[in-house]
Amino acid sequence: xxxxxxxxxxxxxxxxxxxxxxxxxxxxxxxxxxxxxxxxxxxxxxxxxxxxxxxxxxxxxxxxxxxxxxxxxxxxxxxxxxxxxxxxxxxxxxxxxxxxxxxxxxxxxxxxxxxxxxxxxxxxxxxxxxxxxxxxxxxxxxxxxxxxxxxxxxxxxxxxxxxxxxxxxxxxxxxxxxxxxxxxxxxxxxxxxxxxxxxxxxxxxxxxxxxxxxxxxxxxxxxxxxxxxxxxxxxxxxxxxxxxxxxxxxxxxxxxxxxxxxxxxxxxxxxxxxxxxxxx
Amino acid sequence: xxxxxxxxxxxxxxxxxxxxxxxxxxxxxxxxxxxxxxxxxxxxxxxxxxxxxxxxxxxxxxxxxxxxxxxxxxxxxxxxxxxxxxxxxxxxxxxxxxxxxxxxxxxxxxxxxxxxxxxxxxxxxxxxxxxxxxxxxxxxxxxxxxxxxxxxxxxxxxxxxxxxxxxxxxxxxxxxxxxxxxxxxxxxxxxxxxxxxxxxxxxxxxxxxxxxxxxxxxxxxxxxxxxxxxxxxxxxxxxxxxxx
Numbered sequence: 001x002x003x004x005x006x007x008x009x010x011x012x013x014x015x016x017x018x019x020x021x022x023x024x025x026x027x028x029x030x031x032x033x034x035x036x037x038x039x040x041x042x043x044x045x046x047x048x049x050x051x052x053x054x055x056x057x058x059x060x061x062x063x064x065x066x067x068x069x070x071x072x073x074x075x076x077x078x079x080x081x082x083x084x085x086x087x088x089x090x091x092x093x094x095x096x097x098x099x100x101x102x103x104x105x106x107x108x109x110x111x112x113x114x115x116x117x118x119x120x121x122x123x124x125x126x127x128x129x130x131x132x133x134x135x136x137x138x139x140x141x142x143x144x145x146x147x148x149x150x151x152x153x154x155x156x157x158x159x160x161x162x163x164x165x166x167x168x169x170x171x172x173x174x175x176x177x178x179x180x181x182x183x184x185x186x187x188x189x190x191x192x193x194x195x196x197x198x199x200x201x202x203x204x205x206x207x208x209x210x211x212x213x214x215x216x217x218x219x220x221x222x223x224x225x226x227x228x229x230x231x232x233x234x235x236x237x238x239x240x241x242x243x244x245x246x247x248x249x250x251x252x253x254x255x256x257x258x259x260x261x262x263x264x265x266x267x268x269x270x271x272x273x274x275x276x277x278x279x280x
Numbered sequence: 281x282x283x284x285x286x287x288x289x290x291x292x293x294x295x296x297x298x299x300x301x302x303x304x305x306x307x308x309x310x311x312x313x314x315x316x317x318x319x320x321x322x323x324x325x326x327x328x329x330x331x332x333x334x335x336x337x338x339x340x341x342x343x344x345x346x347x348x349x350x351x352x353x354x355x356x357x358x359x360x361x362x363x364x365x366x367x368x369x370x371x372x373x374x375x376x377x378x379x380x381x382x383x384x385x386x387x388x389x390x391x392x393x394x395x396x397x398x399x400x401x402x403x404x405x406x407x408x409x410x411x412x413x414x415x416x417x418x419x420x421x422x423x424x425x426x427x428x429x430x431x432x433x434x435x436x437x438x439x440x441x442x443x444x445x446x447x448x449x450x451x452x453x454x455x456x457x458x459x460x461x462x463x464x465x466x467x468x469x470x471x472x473x474x475x476x477x478x479x480x481x482x483x484x485x486x487x488x489x490x491x492x493x494x495x496x497x498x499x500x501x502x503x504x505x506x507x508x509x510x511x512x513x514x515x516x517x518x519x520x521x522x523x524x
Binding site (some may be wrong): 036038039041042043045064070074099101102103105106109112113114116119123146147154218 | 283290312355362420421
């Protein structure tokens with residue numbers, strides 16, 4: 001049976017799992033996993049997932065079924081993914097709106113799609129195909145990018161909306177990615193948020209990013225969430241209402257108490273922005 | 281065309297030297313070189329963790345050259361980050377066999393087997409207890425490794441290994457760590473027969489003992505009992521399935 005996902009969640013990552021699973025902090029309302037890290041894998045990862053499921057609802061966020069690739073999908077993987085997700089009884093699954101590979105080879109990174117009609121049409125078609133194959137609701141996530149893909153930064157918002165509308169899809173809205181892109185390409189992140197159809201947003205991601213000496217911001221998930229991203233989250237939640245928010249921290253993982261301080265900050269923003277009364 | 285862009289991205293990220301034509305097609309030379317670094321660094325990170333002793337043994341430059349050659353030969357075939365070191369090892373070990381000290385290939389093979397053990401799939405569930413008239417069920421994370429050099433031990437700093445043929449069973453313990461256990465040749469063949477699980481335990485024992493010209497007498501049975509008890513205790517032998 002699907003469990004309710006609400007409030008603030010934390011990404012279940014190997015480097016923080018031991019302490020998280022021992023302490024089971026009440027302020028963490030749910031966890032997110034990457035299926036690729038668990039499918040067909042035993043050992044510590046299997047144990048982590050079993051322990052997490054005893055405590056929290058789980059949501060999944062894929063890394064490799066990128067929606068912008070041009071080759072046919074690996075149908076055997078989609079079957080495997082679908083079986084894994086069905087077993088977890090998740091409320092939705094998400095994948096990135098990006099290019100993850102070519103010629104059956106994988107980048108293991110999220111490379112940007114050009115914001116063209118062709119790319120939007122391909123992504124929309126693939127999203128529908130994945131959703132049908134896995135048998136659970138599917139959301140796409142907007143990504144960060146570092147090389148200009150269109151004449152102006154807000155072209156990305158139009159591109160995302162086109163795919164969403166065309167595929168009648170849900171959105172995992174990553175506010176850190178919008179902030180990073182806004183600073184890297186000189187547009188107002190709030191103007192981007194204003195273009196998003198809020199009724200499609202099922203989940204939000206926040207994270208920290210790395211500021212290089214040359215001013216380029218890289219979406220590392222390896223730094224604390226900066227104040228500007230908290231502010232953009234507040235702005236977004238006032239439009240979406242109480243959509244579940246995930247804190248992503250994948251690199252440079254600090255002691256759990258530092259992450260829980262960020263979780264507490266997110267709860268404060270969440271309560272203030274949405275009036276939700278289920279805050280821990 | 282998206283397909284042209286995608287192939288240009290692949291060449292920029294994995295080619296020995298990104299071409300100016302590809303960088304121009306993609307539109308921002310400096311930023312696409314950032315992507316090249318990001319992609320390669322992520323893969324390098326997991327490779328360096330999995331093969332840390334091999335890297336120390338052959339040196340940073342030699343190791344990095346093998347990784348670069350592997351990148352140039354084609355980007356990863358696997359969607360699973362945990363399988364990246366295995367793809368690199370498959371490419372690099374034959375090179376190291378030709379160019380490095382004779383024990384380096386054993387060391388890399390040992391490290392990559394330990395890595396595979398750590399990340400192997402979950403164990404099957406046997407339908408019954410281990411018994412001689414049933415097919416054996418083993419843990420998934422078990423490999424038999426035949427080495428010419430004892431690379432499971434750590435040599436003195438700067439020293440290599442002298443030849444000392446060794447057979448190991450590498451398995452995942454209950455704390456999820458890869459553990460080596462020495463085997464004699466007959467025990468190794470038995471374990472491999474049990475991994476194949478295409479005969480009952482009794483049939484495989486008879487076949488392997490015959491191949492080793494070993495009589496199944498009291499001494500053999502005593503040693504076999506000790507081996508089986510040890511493999512069960514370590515979580516290597518899980519139980520049995522009835523013959524089909």
